[in-house]
Amino acid sequence: MGKLEDCIQWAVKNGSIVDERIHFKQSSISGISAVVEGILATEEPLIQIPSKLLITNEKAQESFQVDSDVIDKNAPNALVQLYVAKLKFAKGMPSIYQPYIDLLPLKLEQPYFWDWKELQVIKGTDLYLVMKQRLPKLLEEWTTLLKKLSLEPSDDLGQLETPGLDLVDYVARYRETNEQLPWNSFAAYVWSAGIFASRAFPKIALNDQCLSINEAFLYPIVDFLNHKNDTKVKWCFQDGKMCFVSKESLKSGEELFNNYGDKSNEELLLNYGFVQDNNQYDDARLTLRLDSQLLDGAEQLGIPLSQERVTDNSVQFKLNKKELLPHNLVKLFALVHKLKSEDGINLRNSLEGIDSLQSILMQKVEFFRQKTRIDASASRKLQILRKYFDQQRRLFQLSIENGQKLQKELIKSNSEFLISFKTIFKNDKQFANSLLLTFGVAKFEDLITKDCMNQILLLWIVRVANKNEYAKKLPFEIPQFIYDTFQEVSSTIVIEKEDVLQMMGFYQAMFPAMSEKIPEIYGQGNWRIRQFIVADTVMDRLVWTRKLTQEPFFVKKQRIAF
Ligand SMILES: C[S@@+](CC[C@H](N)C(=O)[O-])C[C@H]1O[C@@H](n2cnc3c(N)ncnc32)[C@H](O)[C@@H]1O
Numbered sequence: 001m002g003k004l005e006d007c008i009q010w011a012v013k014n015g016s017i018v019d020e021r022i023h024f025k026q027s028s029i030s031g032i033s034a035v036v037e038g039i040l041a042t043e044e045p046l047i048q049i050p051s052k053l054l055i056t057n058e059k060a061q062e063s064f065q066v067d068s069d070v071i072d073k074n075a076p077n078a079l080v081q082l083y084v085a086k087l088k089f090a091k092g093m094p095s096i097y098q099p100y101i102d103l104l105p106l107k108l109e110q111p112y113f114w115d116w117k118e119l120q121v122i123k124g125t126d127l128y129l130v131m132k133q134r135l136p137k138l139l140e141e142w143t144t145l146l147k148k149l150s151l152e153p154s155d156d157l158g159q160l161e162t163p164g165l166d167l168v169d170y171v172a173r174y175r176e177t178n179e180q181l182p183w184n185s186f187a188a189y190v191w192s193a194g195i196f197a198s199r200a201f202p203k204i205a206l207n208d209q210c211l212s213i214n215e216a217f218l219y220p221i222v223d224f225l226n227h228k229n230d231t232k233v234k235w236c237f238q239d240g241k242m243c244f245v246s247k248e249s250l251k252s253g254e255e256l257f258n259n260y261g262d263k264s265n266e267e268l269l270l271n272y273g274f275v276q277d278n279n280q281y282d283d284a285r286l287t288l289r290l291d292s293q294l295l296d297g298a299e300q301l302g303i304p305l306s307q308e309r310v311t312d313n314s315v316q317f318k319l320n321k322k323e324l325l326p327h328n329l330v331k332l333f334a335l336v337h338k339l340k341s342e343d344g345i346n347l348r349n350s351l352e353g354i355d356s357l358q359s360i361l362m363q364k365v366e367f368f369r370q371k372t373r374i375d376a377s378a379s380r381k382l383q384i385l386r387k388y389f390d391q392q393r394r395l396f397q398l399s400i401e402n403g404q405k406l407q408k409e410l411i412k413s414n415s416e417f418l419i420s421f422k423t424i425f426k427n428d429k430q431f432a433n434s435l436l437l438t439f440g441v442a443k444f445e446d447l448i449t450k451d452c453m454n455q456i457l458l459l460w461i462v463r464v465a466n467k468n469e470y471a472k473k474l475p476f477e478i479p480q481f482i483y484d485t486f487q488e489v490s491s492t493i494v495i496e497k498e499d500v501l502q503m504m505g506f507y508q509a510m511f512p513a514m515s516e517k518i519p520e521i522y523g524q525g526n527w528r529i530r531q532f533i534v535a536d537t538v539m540d541r542l543v544w545t546r547k548l549t550q551e552p553f554f555v556k557k558q559r560i561a562f
Pocket residue numbers: 030031032033109198199223224225226227228271272273274275
């Protein structure tokens with residue numbers, strides 16, 4: 001008889017009830033799973049396990065002969081994890097749980113248990129960073145607990161606590177060099193923590209006298225069930241037994257699943273070592289390092305960041321299918337692009353912010369695209385990892401598409417506050433024709449390909465400033481805000497020598513030649529260099545160039561609400 005059958009028999013002999021229609025099987029590739037003979041959705045428990053077979057803190061306390069004071073509320077599973085490490089690795093430690101403990105896999109699927117070589121693939125990713133951040137916490141809770149229990153670790157603590165030591169590497173190498181892990185080694189504790197991460201149940205399902213919401217226990221047999229998103233299940237304690245109820249209707253031969261919760265692929269990968277295709281609970285993290293003063297000031301401008309702030313100068317946003325582009329993220333990017341002359345988040349800086357956010361998201365897409373190019377043919381773990389990277393790429397791609405949609409909507413719903421230079425170019429035929437001679441520009445697209453957009457915008461802004469000077473009224477409506485902004489800048493600007501020097505090259509290339517060649521435009525009104533320096537500032541304040549099309553828009557200073 002195999003170990004799996006042994007274990008089921010052990011459970012039944014000890015008072016468990018396992019519905020006869022459930023069959024457990026084991027394969028070397030996918031581990032243990034359960035299939036059914038056909039079950040209709042029911043409130044009747046399919047599996048019932050008596051208290052005595054559950055591995056809890058109380059059992060650990062009994063074994064170590066300590067009371068609950070030894071358990072730190074911030075590490076509520078440390079004692080029971082140490083106990084499970086002892087059950088698995090200590091020599092001569094037979095226990096009632098033996099058939100179950102024997103079945104707990106030594107080699108877990110989570111990246112913490114990958115070979116040192118496999119780990120190299122995730123170095124440099126957020127995933128590795130999270131792993132690296134978690135291990136010191138495990139080390140701390142383990143060493144504290146050993147001290148409280150007056151137990152000696154088998155590791156050299158001096159080495160383990162070396163500042164800067166990469167604990168992920170340390171544990172991987174320790175496992176590779178010690179075939180039999182001592183139960184009091186850090187690697188054994190990390191294994192046990194991995195067991196808890198991938199198969200423990202919340203203690204609150206058993207009783208409400210929990211030390212913390214995170215306290216957990218091992219629930220033999222039910223923990224042989226794999227996970228599927230949205231499976232309807234119930235865990236409850238009745239008549240001295242922990243009961244598993246599935247509310248799914250299953251056909252013969254179908255797998256009986258449990259539900260580990262609505263988890264992102266990163267959580268699934270780090271805690272369980274697999275990912276779900278098209279996981280609707282997936283998310284992607286975007287960590288941004290920004291000026292701390294800007295972050296401090298964000299709140300006053302209606303961007304509360306208490307959830308997202310991770311350090312003084314960095315924030316972290318989660319993008320998921322429900323919220324592909326959090327409003328606060330969009331607003332924060334608007335703030336990054338707010339000019340001194342602007343007093344808050346408005347249409348222009350929002351549009352520009354979305355553009356720069358898109359650039360960052362595109363880098364993310366490219367990063368994950370590169371990552372999916374790993375050769376995963378030889379390794380199941382790498383295939384899972386590639387799937388994870390691909391789903392990350394997709395989420396960022398969806399975010400980009402969402403940003404484009406948002407930008408389009410903003411342009412459409414605020415059409416009265418902005419005007420595209422393409423429209424201006426079409427309307428102001430006299431001006432457009434004048435460019436042929438000097439710039440060789442015949443159509444709007446040439447402005448982009450010939451890289452002369454800025455110079456032409458400057459000319460047009462000065463034309464607007466001169467609109468009342470032309471003998472003939474211009475035959476199209478010029479948005480008043482462009483003219484008004486010019487007047488405002490002109491009356492307040494302080495012109496430095498550098499500004500003149502900077503503008504000189506362009507100005508001398510154009511004037512006085514243009515005034516002579518095309519006097520009907522450039523020979524009326526004021527075309528002196530000062531006008532162009534003012535126009536340059538007007539351009540900074542009003543013009544937003546849409547990244548996707550390189551098309552400039554004049555945007556009125558307009559507050560917007562998302
Ligand atoms: C609670 S155990 C389930 C029983 C497990 N198959 C075993 O062999 O013991 C959790 C582990 O099962 C595997 N698992 C669970 N659900 C899975 C799924 N949907 N796809 C792939 N692996 C899964 C993962 O290795 C995970 O760490």
